[in-house]
Amino acid sequence: MYIKEKKYIIVITVLVVIVLVTIWYFRVGYLLRKPEMPNANIEIQTQMVDGGTINLRYADYTENEIKVGYEVKGFSLKENNISCKLYNDGNLISTSGSTGGGLIELDEKHYYFVGIENIDENVLPDSLNLTVEIIVIPNDSGQKSIPASFNVSVDKERGA
Incomplete structure (x- = not known):
């Protein structure tokens, strides 16, 4: 049982880390991206x-x-x-x-x-x-x- 519980804890920890990184990206990381200029549609x-x-x-x-x-x-x-x-x-x-x-x-x-x-x-x-x-x-x-x-x-x- 001890090994099985250890595996569950590792899986849960990995899932929590993935969820936290995803939340950070959409809350903070996405905002840190440098804005881009729209493409030109005429000769500049x-x-x-x-x-x-x-x-x-x-x-x-x-x-x-x-x-x-x-x-x-x-x-x-x-x-x-x-x-x-x-x-x-x-x-x-x-x-x-x-x-x-x-x-x-x-x-x-x-x-x-x-x-x-x-x-x-x-x-x-x-x-x-x-x-x-x-x-x-x-x-x-x-x-x-x-x-x-x-x-x-x-x-x-x-x-x-």
Whole structure:
């Protein structure tokens, strides 16, 4: 009996360790993974501006919204705000001027932003000559804002 009890204790101990490691991974380890930047769906456009880099990586246009994704390197969000405005053929189509869709912090001074503009009220053509204006706005009012503009053509995607 003594050997059989020993085997049960070993099996139970191994199962407890496996369960604890699994719980740790999903509670803590999963959160420790480094976030990844989403894949680009357009040819990446890059601008070097005042010690930093801004890359337009994503543009999507559907019945209800325009979504852009852009990478910002070299600017701290503690010292700067980031704004995004969208234009079609020079006409402003965004109202908020904010990123609105989310932020992925990739590293120190390295971010990926998603800008979303709902277009329920706007009547826009099936194809846009989109200008994406990304503005780095220093918190110090004595410094000038840093704009970067990108042009991309996007076609409206139809839902299935």
